[in-house]
Amino acid sequence: MSTYAKNQPSGFKNTIERVAIVGAGGTVGAHITAALLKTGKHTVTALSREDSGNKLPEGVLVATVDYDDEATIVAALKDQQFFIITVAPTAPRDTHSKLVQAAAKAGVPYVMPNGYGGDIDNIKLGEETMLGPVGKANRDEIEKLGMQWITVCCGFWYDYSLGGGESRFGFDFDKRSLTIYDDGNTKNSTSTLSQVGRAVAKVLSLNELPADENDKSLTLSSFLNKGVYLKSFVLSQNDMFESVKRVTGTTDADWTVTHEDSKKRYEDGLAQVKSGNMAGFAKLLYSRAFFPGDSSDFSAKTQNELLGLPNESLDESTKVGIDMVKVLQQRFERMAS
Ligand SMILES: NC(=O)c1ccc[n+]([C@@H]2O[C@H](COP(=O)([O-])OP(=O)(O)OC[C@H]3O[C@@H](n4cnc5c(N)ncnc54)[C@H](OP(=O)(O)O)[C@@H]3O)[C@@H](O)[C@H]2O)c1
Numbered sequence: 001m002s003t004y005a006k007n008q009p010s011g012f013k014n015t016i017e018r019v020a021i022v023g024a025g026g027t028v029g030a031h032i033t034a035a036l037l038k039t040g041k042h043t044v045t046a047l048s049r050e051d052s053g054n055k056l057p058e059g060v061l062v063a064t065v066d067y068d069d070e071a072t073i074v075a076a077l078k079d080q081q082f083f084i085i086t087v088a089p090t091a092p093r094d095t096h097s098k099l100v101q102a103a104a105k106a107g108v109p110y111v112m113p114n115g116y117g118g119d120i121d122n123i124k125l126g127e128e129t130m131l132g133p134v135g136k137a138n139r140d141e142i143e144k145l146g147m148q149w150i151t152v153c154c155g156f157w158y159d160y161s162l163g164g165g166e167s168r169f170g171f172d173f174d175k176r177s178l179t180i181y182d183d184g185n186t187k188n189s190t191s192t193l194s195q196v197g198r199a200v201a202k203v204l205s206l207n208e209l210p211a212d213e214n215d216k217s218l219t220l221s222s223f224l225n226k227g228v229y230l231k232s233f234v235l236s237q238n239d240m241f242e243s244v245k246r247v248t249g250t251t252d253a254d255w256t257v258t259h260e261d262s263k264k265r266y267e268d269g270l271a272q273v274k275s276g277n278m279a280g281f282a283k284l285l286y287s288r289a290f291f292p293g294d295s296s297d298f299s300a301k302t303q304n305e306l307l308g309l310p311n312e313s314l315d316e317s318t319k320v321g322i323d324m325v326k327v328l329q330q331r332f333e334r335m336a337s
Pocket of ligand 1: 022023024025026027028029047048049052053054086087088089090091092095114115116117154155156157158160161
C-alpha cells in the first residue's frame with residue numbers, strides 16, 4: 001500500500017473503522033474493547049468460541065468461530081481493517097498461528113499479536129523469560145504472510161499482577177504476606193489494564209496514513225512493525241507495599257514479609273518448568289524482571305505523551321488490583337501457570 005492517503009483509490013477513508021478482536025471478554029481484551037467502543041469510531045467484532053463462558057461487552061458484534069474450522073475464522077475476518085489478538089496463554093499452542101493464517105486469507109492488513117508484555121527489543125530478558133522467542137515467531141509469521149503488526153509493550157499489568165498471587169508481585173492478600181525479591185528496591189515498568197485499553201484505542205483512532213508528504217501528524221502507519229510503548233507506573237515492590245498499606249489501612253505489623261534472592265527464585269521457577277510444573281512459570285517470569293541492574297524498566301521508551309495517555313492514581317489502581325484477588329483466584333488453571 002502506498003504511504004500517503006492522497007495516492008489511495010477513491011473512497012479511501014483513512015480511518016480504522018472495522019476492528020476484529022479475539023478475547024473481547026478476556027482479561028485485557030475486555031479493556032481494549034471498552035476503550036475502542038468508547039471512541040465511537042469503531043465497529044468491534046468479537047471472534048468467540050461457541051462454548052465460550054466469557055461474557056462479551058455490550059455493543060460488540062459477535063462472530064462465532066471454531067478453531068478446528070478455518071473457514072469460520074476467515075469469514076469472521078473478511079473486510080476487517082485491523083485484527084487484535086488477545087488469546088489466552090493457556091489456549092493450544094497453534095491457536096495464534098491459526099488466527100494469523102486465517103487473517104491473511106481474509107485479507108486483513110494489520111494484526112496486533114499476543115504479547116502485551118515487556119520491551120520486545122530486550123532480547124536477553126525475552127529469552128530468559130521464554131516469552132521473547134514466542135512473540136518474535138508470532139510477529140515473523142504475520143510479516144511472512146504479507147501483513148503488518150503493531151505490538152503492545154506495556155510491562156506487567158499492575159492491577160492483575162498485584163492481585164494475581166504470591167508468584168507475581170509477591171502479595172498474598174488472604175495471608176497478608178509478602179515475598180520481596182532482594183531488597184525490594186528494583187523498579188519495573190507496569191501498566192494498568194485500562195491504560196493498555198486506552199493506548200490501543202488511541203493508536204487505532206489515528207489516521208491510518210499521512211495525507212501527503214507534508215503531513216507530519218502521528219498516524220497508525222508510524223507504528224507498523226514496531227512496539228507501542230506505554231506505562232502507568234514504574235515501581236519497586238517497596239513502592240507497591242507502601243501503596244497497599246495506605247489502601248488497606250494496615251501497617252508493617254500486619255504483614256509477614258520475607259525476602260528471597262531474585263536469582264535463586266528464578267532458578268527455582270525454571271527448574272519447576274523444566275520438570276513440567278508450570279506453576280514455576282510466573283515465578284521465573286516475575287523474579288527475572290526484578291533482577292537488580294537488569295530489570296524490566298523501559299520507562300525511557302514509553303510514548304505516553306505522544307499518545308496523550310493520562311496520569312493515573314497509584315492508590316486507586318492498587319485498589320483495583322486488590323478487588324481482583326477473588327476473581328483471579330477462580331481462574332485455577334491460569335493462576336497455576
Ligand atoms: N503483561 C502482563 O502482566 C500479562 C499478564 C497476563 C497475560 N498477558 C498476555 O496477554 C495476552 C492475553 O491474555 P489474557 O489474560 O487477556 O487472556 P484470557 O483472558 O485468558 O483469554 C482471552 C481469550 O482467549 C480466547 N480463547 C481462545 N481459545 C481459548 C482456549 N482454548 N482457552 C481459553 N481461552 C481461549 C477466549 O475468548 P472466547 O472465550 O471469547 O473464545 C478468551 O476470552 C497474552 O498474550 C498473555 O501472554 C500479559
